[in-house]
Amino acid sequence: MKRSSHRQKQIGFNIHAFSFTAVMLLLVVINIFKGPPYWVLWVLLGWAVGLLSHWWFVLGPGIKNSESR
DSSP: OTTSOHHHHHHHHHHHHHHHHHHHHHHHHHHHHHOSSOTHHHHHHHHHHHHHHHHHHHTSTTHHHHHTO
16 A cells, blocks of 8 residues: 555545445434443444545554654
């Protein structure tokens, strides 16, 4: 992925963000209909950390640290 253009990296992140949003909406609806306990919060937290790290190292401030390697 190091040789990918900024546009390709942006598209990859957008796909990740779209799938995150779509799946989380589906899981929230399922969990609301099932009722407590609200397990969807753990899924949301875990995947949000992955999405944030994707942004950080591909498009955000962390890209400067990874390019120096």
